[in-house]
Every structure is written in C-alpha cells, then in structure tokens.
Amino acid sequence: DAKTTQPTSMDCAEGRAANLPCNHSTISGNEYVYWYRQIHSQGPQYIIHGLKNNETNEMASLIITEDRKSSTLILPHATLRDTAVYYCIVLSGNTGKLIFGQGTTLQVKP
C-alpha cells in the first residue's frame, strides 16, 4: 500500500491561500491521490482527487508533480471554517480501501 507523508500541523492566515503538501513517493502508475478533511469528529469530507493532471473544483485545487511523487492541496482563500485535519490518501487497489495517515492539522487564524 502506497504511503503518504504530511506535515503534522500548519497555520494559515484567514483570507490567504493554504498550501498543504504531501509526499507519496511509492505511488503506482494507476493509483489516484485523494484529499479528505475532518472537522472536529465529523465524518471525513471529500475534497478533491487526481491522477496525473492538476485538478480544480469549488473547494480546492490539486497540484500533482510530473513524477507523481508529491502533491499540494491549495485552499485559495482560507476561512476559519477550513480549520480541520487534512488527509492525503493514495487509493489502494480496486477494493476502495482508504489508508489514512495522521494528516495535517490546519489552523486558520484571524
């Protein structure tokens, strides 16, 4: 199972872009990168996913390096409600198993 490495915590000023890095150097060619976040003890919330190309949706942008060994989640204008634990996950095989690491605790400050 491909593993991911993320910083334990990050701070971001409200209104600024939050850039959350993730390393996944053992990712296989057909494995997708998924990002989820968990606010307090709520259920994890899907943010975005990608394979090779950069992706953007209404919540965030995902930048994947050309060698696919790392990626960055970008929240363009962070708000206080974006304070959460952000998980970078490489989807394992065809079973749908999500392997969560410790994630990055993002604290958005006024």
Next chain:
Amino acid sequence: DTAVSQTPKYLVTQMGNDKSIKCEQNLGHDTMYWYKQDSKKFLKIMFSYNNKELIINETVPNRFSPKSPDKAHLNLHINSLELGDSAVYFCASSTLGVGKNYGYTFGSGTRLTVV
C-alpha cells in the same frame, strides 16, 4: 435526505454487552465500509462489502461481525464489548471503479463508549 446515515449517533454501554450499529446509504453505491477512529484519532478500515459480498476484512477481533442485507445497508454487530472498543465508528459508501472510487462518502459517525 442524508446520504450516509448511521444510528445511533451515541452509544454508551457496559462491558460484556452486545450492540449493533446500523448504516444506510441512499446514493445508489455498490460498496459500503466500516472505519474505526480511536482516541489517537487514527482512522482505520475494518470491513468492506461490495454488492453484499465481503471484500475487505482487516485484522479485527471476531467479536465484530458486519452484515449487509442489501447494497444500501451495512450493519456492525459487536459481541462482548470491551473497554478498548470505545471509539468513533464511521460508515462510508462508494461505487468501485478500476483504480478509483466514485462518490466516496462518510457518515457522521457513531461514538461508542464502553464503561
């Protein structure tokens, strides 16, 4: 109109009891999952069913038994509850594709406390 709903939201019970947690999804997904989040906040998968067939069965005590009566439901029954079973249990669902999942959605969790 909750997409993945779990009941109950909170469950407090004594050691040795047997309890069940129910999960239902109305998203038309073919795969459902149970995850456990312990006090250290790590989320780990326990089980997964695809079209009512067990496809993931992680190293979980056999006191835990999932049951999927149909594609829209996945229940978790726990026998002889122990203190260490205290955790938040999340149900999730998705549609499996080749190398990816579609619409992977989590429920809001069931906080189980064993006293």
